[in-house]
Amino acid sequence: MIPERILLITINIISTLVASFAFISVLRKQEKAGNAATYLAMVLAATAIYAAGYAMELASNTLDLILFWVKIEHIGIELIAPSWLLFALTMTGRQKYITPGRIVGLFIIPFIVLLSVFLGKFHLNPQLTANAPFPTLTYQRGFFAWLGIGYLSAYLGISFIFFILMYQNSAPAFRKQAQVLLISSLLPWIGMIISVTHHAPYNLDLAPLTASISGIIYFTSFQRFQILDIVPLARDVIFEGMGDSVLVLDNFDRIVDHNHSLIGIFPQVTPSIIGLPFQKVFPQYPTLVKMVEDHSPDIVEIQVQSDEKSSYYRCTLLPLSGPHGEVIGKVITFHDYSEVKLLIDQLSTLATIDNLTGIYNRRYFYELAQKELSRAERHNQYLSLIIFDLDFFKQVNDTYGHAAGDAVLAKVVEIFKQRLRKYDIMGRFGGDEFLILLPETNLDDASELAEELRITLEHSIITYEDHSFLIRASFGITGTPVTDPISFEDLVQCVDDAMYKAKKKGRNRIHVYSPEERNETLSRSS
Structure with a gap:
């Protein structure tokens, strides 16, 4: 052969x-x-x-x-x-x-x-x-x-x-x-x-x-x-009728594939990521990494920041199973819910923010204040509360109209917010009355701030259209003693009484509620 x-x-x-x-x-x-x-x-x-x-x-x-x-x-x-x-x-x-x-x-x-x-x-x-x-x-x-x-x-x-x-x-x-x-x-x-x-x-x-x-x-x-x-x-899941962005991982959390829409979300998604560990490609999203490592079925929400805007995605991890139920990989879906997030934020704003002044409304201010009061009691810290009311504000509304009154309220809040710390909390109590909560602040420091606010407003000229207004305010100040717990409702009652005492003394002044006055007020209410 x-x-x-x-x-x-x-x-x-x-x-x-x-x-x-x-x-x-x-x-x-x-x-x-x-x-x-x-x-x-x-x-x-x-x-x-x-x-x-x-x-x-x-x-x-x-x-x-x-x-x-x-x-x-x-x-x-x-x-x-x-x-x-x-x-x-x-x-x-x-x-x-x-x-x-x-x-x-x-x-x-x-x-x-x-x-x-x-x-x-x-x-x-x-x-x-x-x-x-x-x-x-x-x-x-x-x-x-x-x-x-x-x-x-x-x-x-x-x-x-x-x-x-x-x-x-x-x-x-x-x-x-x-x-x-x-x-x-x-x-x-x-x-x-x-x-x-x-x-x-x-x-x-x-x-x-x-x-x-x-x-x-x-x-x-x-x-x-x-x-x-x-x-x-995975192919049917990824490419047949999927409106969401999808990423496929193997059992070792290595990236196996993704669909085209994922490229538009994450700039790091390039052909070179195939075969790399998920944790190495997405380290800036720790909650997402934890979801993958823990095989968690929970929905994780992430914010993706681009040059133009922020987008929000709900991420879900699904096991990829073989014909007999064995897990052979994972599929992560990224659902864009930016519009829903925007709507939720808008509804949240309506529920928590005073539409006129941009500060917290009364209900949400009370909610935050209760938390701060509980924290102050747990850690034996001071907490002070200021209330102020614009003097003779009714005359502005009656003479120039409610639009002018609204402009005055918004401007006063703007002036005062510039003097507050980032963790101070300001809310509208009602009408032309406002509350300022000062965490970790004793009565002396709170009274100094109230006097500073009063003087600042006294030297400010507020304009609306062709009108100029000289606005004054009366302030009441009280606080929580470290060793004597008090409810927030009682605190508001005391500070409100302090403000009316300032008005009785001639307005455009502050009144610091003494411990004796507080005890007298609380004993009357009980």
């Missing part, structure tokens, strides 16, 4: 073994990858049959024996193209087009061609090549031969187009996968064209060799990138 013949037989035997090994390995992925693994296994099994049959054909010396092994080869040949097309449909997210009826339809022409092979209608006038160093088959192509070439070209061509579209429209991880699939689709096609056009030496069939190479390439790739472990199952 000549060396070239031994080499060709050896290559096809190796191809058979590799395809068989890949077939067994892919079957083990079937539980996780579902139909994608099933169809790929069919392709590899068919390739193994094809390569084994061709190895035996090359080892045969008689026409009858060669024709026998050619029939065996065609069992594999007629399975490859429809199985590969089914695999292409699955991997490119077109599973919905796969129905039992269509599967049967895909195999009708291959079955007819296979039947023609066994009935002797495919290879017309078969004979051994006269000028070859070892026996090879030559024959005339009839209708069934061209039918076989036609459907093989069509099935492989359609698969190739699907993978091109997948490459163009996919996120980065799918582009890597599509590159592998494109090469795997192209090689058998090239081998078939070379053989059909008689460009192979000694009329050899290169298709089993190129098909085996395709199988090796794809098998090596999915072993390396674990494509079948996660992507086929």
Whole structure:
């Protein structure tokens, strides 16, 4: 037996073994990858049959024996193209087009061609090549031969187009996968064209060799990138009708894929993040990282700041499960709820802020004040309360109208807010009365602030349209002693009484409520 013949037989035997090994390995992925693994296994099994049959054909010396092994080869040949097309449909997210009826339809022409092979209608006038160093088959192509070439070209061509579209429209991880699939689709096609056009030496069939190479390439790739472990199952979730942005992780929290809309949210989302740990790509969102690490089903809200605006997203973590319920990855969805957040903030503002002055309304001021009072009692800290009322404010409303009165109130609040600390709390008590809560402040410091506010207002001229106003105010001040707890309602009663005492003394002044006055007031109320 000549060396070239031994080499060709050896290559096809190796191809058979590799395809068989890949077939067994892919079957083990079937539980996780579902139909994608099933169809790929069919392709590899068919390739193994094809390569084994061709190895035996090359080892045969008689026409009858060669024709026998050619029939065996065609069992594999007629399975490859429809199985590969089914695999292409699955991997490119077109599973919905796969129905039992269509599967049967895909195999009708291959079955007819296979039947023609066994009935002797495919290879017309078969004979051994006269000028070859070892026996090879030559024959005339009839209708069934061209039918076989036609459907093989069509099935492989359609698969190739699907993978091109997948490459163009996919996120980065799918582009890597599509590159592998494109090469795997192209090689058998090239081998078939070379053989059909008689460009192979000694009329050899290169298709089993190129098909085996395709199988090796794809098998090596999915072993390396674990494509079948996660992507086929995630694809429908990601690319079929998802309005939200989506990120797919494997069981080690490595980024496997994402859809295009995620790129518009996070500037760090580039092709280079594929395969990186989630924690490394999104360190600025600790609540999101914690959700991933804890496998938490809770919804996490994050704020994403861009140059133009802030956006708000609700993030949900969903387990990605295999056909039998085993977890093979995670899917994070990012739902943009910026408009809802804006509406909630607006409603919250309406519920907590006085619309005229922009400070807290009475209800919310009381709520915050109760918390500060409880904190002061827990930590044995001072807390002071100031109330002020604009003197003769009714005359402004009666003389110049309520619009002028509103402008005066807003301006007074603006002037006083500039004198307060960031943690002081100011609220509208009602009408032209206002409260200022001063955490960690004793009565002496509170009275100094009240006097400063009074003098500032006294030296201010407030204008509205063509009118100028000299506004004065009367202030009452009280506070909580460290050792004597008091309710906030009692505190308000005391400070209100202090303000009226300031008015009785002539207005435009402050009155600090002494402990004796406080005790007298509280004893009367009890």
